Amino acid sequence: MTIPEYFPLVDVSGTPHARGVQHGRAVPERVAGGVALYRAQLGRRGLDEATIRQLAQSMLPVIEAYDASYLEEMRGIAEGAGVSLEDIVMIKCRTEMLFGYADMKQAATPPSDPASSEDGDCTGLVVLPARSATGRLMHAHNWDWRQECVDTGIVLRIRSESGPDMLTFTEAGALARHSFNTNGVSLTGNSLTCDEDFRKGAGVPLVLLRRRVLEAAMKSIWASKRYCANNMILAQATGNDGSGISLETSPGEIFWTLPENDLLVHANHWMSPSAVIKLRGPGLPQRPDSTAWKTRSAASRAASNGPT
Numbered sequence: 001m002t003i004p005e006y007f008p009l010v011d012v013s014g015t016p017h018a019r020g021v022q023h024g025r026a027v028p029e030r031v032a033g034g035v036a037l038y039r040a041q042l043g044r045r046g047l048d049e050a051t052i053r054q055l056a057q058s059m060l061p062v063i064e065a066y067d068a069s070y071l072e073e074m075r076g077i078a079e080g081a082g083v084s085l086e087d088i089v090m091i092k093c094r095t096e097m098l099f100g101y102a103d104m105k106q107a108a109t110p111p112s113d114p115a116s117s118e119d120g121d122c123t124g125l126v127v128l129p130a131r132s133a134t135g136r137l138m139h140a141h142n143w144d145w146r147q148e149c150v151d152t153g154i155v156l157r158i159r160s161e162s163g164p165d166m167l168t169f170t171e172a173g174a175l176a177r178h179s180f181n182t183n184g185v186s187l188t189g190n191s192l193t194c195d196e197d198f199r200k201g202a203g204v205p206l207v208l209l210r211r212r213v214l215e216a217a218m219k220s221i222w223a224s225k226r227y228c229a230n231n232m233i234l235a236q237a238t239g240n241d242g243s244g245i246s247l248e249t250s251p252g253e254i255f256w257t258l259p260e261n262d263l264l265v266h267a268n269h270w271m272s273p274s275a276v277i278k279l280r281g282p283g284l285p286q287r288p289d290s291t292a293w294k295t296r297s298a299a300s301r302a303a304s305n306g307p308t
């Protein structure tokens with residue numbers, strides 16, 4: 001079976017609302033599948049439909065304050081797919097909604113179930129041209145999330161009127177996830193957790209922050225209020241050269257690491273020495289396999305500095 005049979009290409013252009021309508025009309029069954037998937041997931045955590053709707057509505061002013069055009073695009077997706085705006089918010093903001101529910105219940109600590117993370121157990125990889133067998137930059141990511149997303153994933157090509165065009169692999173109904181743009185910038189994201197998560201008031205939903213970085217620049221990460229921790233790997237191919245950086249973000253700080261021997265890999269635990277000292281991250285006890293790549297990567301570097 002070819003990739004297009006798994007993940008249809010959705011091509012959108014025009015105003016934000018028009019792009020959203022095109023998106024929703026192209027894959028309404030995949031949008032509906034995502035709605036059913038996350039309504040069931042939130043339901044297993046004790047949220048009934050009325051509470052899900054209330055939490056989704058609470059995210060609307062947060063989204064609009066960050067970028068009103070994103071909310072317009074989401075309205076268009078809902079219109080095109082024949083679902084409610086709250087359903088589209090749920091697809092994008094399920095993690096934020098889940099922890100908002102914990103706040104509503106005045107939980108002493110937010111839920112720590114790794115199943116609540118939107119990125120599962122993922123690994124990102126950048127190989128710079130000097131280390132690549134082809135002489136070209138490689139940026140790869142594995143998204144270990146729900147099996148059902150085989151039926152909800154799409155490749156979304158966005159032709160923008162006001163910024164770079166982009167190609168993103170995402171879920172139907174979402175604005176972005178793992179992407180690259182016409183400026184040669186690529187971005188992937190991995191889940192991280194720390195003791196600061198969801199404790200400093202509402203912040204930017206992660207999906208929207210990733211979209212903004214691809215539309216604008218890396219400085220968007222510093223300029224945006226963050227609700228929870230996350231790792232974002234960015235790379236840029238420039239002719240026969242290239243660069244990469246891993247940004248580990250908590251609600252309060254940003255830590256970065258650069259490629260070592262032209263190789264950059266990140267899974268689901270904090271890597272920056274400063275972050276390890278400053279933050280308490282419950283993610284590693286939940287995901288001890290996150291460290292496995294480090295041993296393999298170190299062995300590979302010790303064995304050879306040749307191409308990968």
